[in-house]
Amino acid sequence: MQPLIELHGVSKSFGGLKAVAGLTASIPRGEVVGLVGPNGSGKTTALNLITGNLTADSGAIVFDGRNIERQGAHRIARAGIARTFQLVRVMPTMTLAENVAIGAMFGAQPCSPAEAQERALPLLARVGLAARADQRAASLTYIDQKRLELARALAAHPQLLLLDEWLAGLNPTELKDGIALIASLARDGLTIVMVEHVMDAIRALCSRCIVMNAGTKIAEGTPAEALADPDVVKAYLGDDDA
Amino acid sequence: MIARNWTLKDWAFPLVVLGGAALLAPLPAVAGSYWMALLVNILMYSVLATAWALFSGPTHYVSLATAAFFGLGAYTMAFLGEKLPLPLVYPAAALIGAVVATVVGLSTLRLSGVYFVIFTFGLAELVRQLVTWGEAKFGGTVGRFVFIDVNQQGIFWMLLGLLALVLLVGYAIQRSRLGWALRAIGEDETVARHSGIDTTVSKVAVFVVSATFMTVVGAVMAPRWTYIDPSIAFNPIISFQVLIMALLGGAARLYGPILGVVPLAILFEILQANFPNSFSILLGLTFLVIVYFVPNGVVGLIDQGRDKIARAVGRRPHPAE
Numbered sequence: 001m002q003p004l005i006e007l008h009g010v011s012k013s014f015g016g017l018k019a020v021a022g023l024t025a026s027i028p029r030g031e032v033v034g035l036v037g038p039n040g041s042g043k044t045t046a047l048n049l050i051t052g053n054l055t056a057d058s059g060a061i062v063f064d065g066r067n068i069e070r071q072g073a074h075r076i077a078r079a080g081i082a083r084t085f086q087l088v089r090v091m092p093t094m095t096l097a098e099n100v101a102i103g104a105m106f107g108a109q110p111c112s113p114a115e116a117q118e119r120a121l122p123l124l125a126r127v128g129l130a131a132r133a134d135q136r137a138a139s140l141t142y143i144d145q146k147r148l149e150l151a152r153a154l155a156a157h158p159q160l161l162l163l164d165e166w167l168a169g170l171n172p173t174e175l176k177d178g179i180a181l182i183a184s185l186a187r188d189g190l191t192i193v194m195v196e197h198v199m200d201a202i203r204a205l206c207s208r209c210i211v212m213n214a215g216t217k218i219a220e221g222t223p224a225e226a227l228a229d230p231d232v233v234k235a236y237l238g239d240d241d242a
Numbered sequence: 243m244i245a246r247n248w249t250l251k252d253w254a255f256p257l258v259v260l261g262g263a264a265l266l267a268p269l270p271a272v273a274g275s276y277w278m279a280l281l282v283n284i285l286m287y288s289v290l291a292t293a294w295a296l297f298s299g300p301t302h303y304v305s306l307a308t309a310a311f312f313g314l315g316a317y318t319m320a321f322l323g324e325k326l327p328l329p330l331v332y333p334a335a336a337l338i339g340a341v342v343a344t345v346v347g348l349s350t351l352r353l354s355g356v357y358f359v360i361f362t363f364g365l366a367e368l369v370r371q372l373v374t375w376g377e378a379k380f381g382g383t384v385g386r387f388v389f390i391d392v393n394q395q396g397i398f399w400m401l402l403g404l405l406a407l408v409l410l411v412g413y414a415i416q417r418s419r420l421g422w423a424l425r426a427i428g429e430d431e432t433v434a435r436h437s438g439i440d441t442t443v444s445k446v447a448v449f450v451v452s453a454t455f456m457t458v459v460g461a462v463m464a465p466r467w468t469y470i471d472p473s474i475a476f477n478p479i480i481s482f483q484v485l486i487m488a489l490l491g492g493a494a495r496l497y498g499p500i501l502g503v504v505p506l507a508i509l510f511e512i513l514q515a516n517f518p519n520s521f522s523i524l525l526g527l528t529f530l531v532i533v534y535f536v537p538n539g540v541v542g543l544i545d546q547g548r549d550k551i552a553r554a555v556g557r558r559p560h561p562a563e
Contacts, residue, residue: 052435072435074436074438074441085433090433094429098425102433105419106419106437107438108438110419113417113418113419156437
């Protein structure tokens with residue numbers, strides 16, 4: 001089967017820094033893929049390139065058979081890619097229901113404001129925030145804001161969900177709930193790419209794992225294989241320990 | 243199509259607007275010329291401030307270009323008022339305003355925050371200097387007489403109609419997907435884009451609607467002055483007054499700016515009549531006091547009061563809980 005999204009030699013530099021250098025990868029439909037690597041290895045930049053927040057200097061990104069590397073962020077969102085942000089971003093003075101309604105209204109299955117607000121409630125329930133639907137997003141804790149972001153992303157009816165360290169900063173109970181929630185999304189058939197440092201979550205959720213260092217892919221495989229790769233150990237721990 | 247499933251609550255705002263306009267319409271029959279002048283002034287700023295808040299309220303993009311569009315409208319009347327039949331001059335002004343706003347919007351609305359503010363201020367100055375230069379070079383004179391036969395009553399009714407229209411248009415926008423898109427842009431533009439909102443198109447569309455109203459107001463007001471020159475028509479004080487009026491009233495609600503216009507227009511009138519020499523100083527002090535003491539505007543005070551009452555009677559939970 002054709003992969004849902006493919007990256008062909010994608011590069012992005014900021015001045016002299018090559019944040020992503022010739023990244024090639026493909027994500028099969030219906031899989032949960034972990035994107036891991038040391039800080040500064042280009043994971044978030046890769047997500048920003050896929051979602052159109054940044055434009056690649058060179059290379060091609062093919063989503064669902066269409067080239068999207070020159071599309072604006074809004075077109076990519078409508079095409080079916082939704083994301084959460086590493087530094088959580090909610091619309092602070094809007095209510096939770098309104099935050100999620102925005103996702104529904106302009107996403108892959110656009111709808112009227114009235115319908116969007118109806119669609120929002122079951123999604124808030126799914127992330128455990130239904131009781132607070134009428135509160136302002138700014139009143140939530142950091143963790144709950146992350147939940148809200150996920151509900152907003154799901155409201156867009158994406159085919160591909162990109163999670164940027166969505167599990168970071170959770171306590172053990174919250175982490176367990178978070179992993180269960182992502183697993184349930186995967187069971188629903190959603191393709192998920194998760195940038196994550198929580199290796200337990202990667203092992204629990206991901207069928208495959210892509211390891212990046214210095215802007216390129218250095219290993220790929222099941223989490224056990226990829227993380228045992230000598231290049232990966234070297235990237236994380238340095239030469240002496242390899 | 244939209245109206246079919248509207249409830250009584252949905253009709254309340256349009257009905258209040260139309261009812262209010264109907265109530266105010268006979269005023270010229272009873273008001274003397276001093277009161278008419280004040281009423282026309284209040285209506286002019288009401289339309290300008292409401293139009294300003296249409297765009298700047300939800301998006302939080304502060305525009306100082308009000309004077310640019312207002313002046314364009316006034317100059318359209320000065321140029322075309324004696325060449326075209328009067329009923330055609332207003333649509334012509336609207337068209338010119340819309341075209342200029344589209345060009346300006348497409349070139350500037352990629353700017354964010356303070357850069358946008360500075361640009362709009364620069365734009366107003368640029369247009370003023372261009373008109374001055376063009377008039378001196380090709381017209382041989384800088385000022386123009388506007389002898390158009392529109393009396394005070396006519397201006398009053400046109401402004402009243404425009405005010406009703408801008409409120410109704412604002413109401414329609416607010417309830418549409420476009421209105422939601424603007425609010426999302428004001429909250430977090432990056433999230434808005436990644437949620438599928440074409441932020442550029444949304445911003446330009448409403449900027450154009452807002453600027454079109456401002457331009458028509460300029461065309462309506464020009465005959466009242468008899469004589470205009472660029473420093474009158476493009477006076478930057480117009481931009482600042484509109485901004486401070488909208489902020490005093492509160493740009494978060496459609497009716498908010500009017501709540502700021504009425505007290506300030508009356509205050510400015512009193513100041514100008516009694517302290518003509520120190521008017522600018524007192525204007526500046528007024529701005530400072532408003533920003534310092536009423537940061538969320540009259541609308542914010544009303545909402546606060548309502549929350550306090552609701553909490554006192556225990557009808558709704560504390561918003562922070």
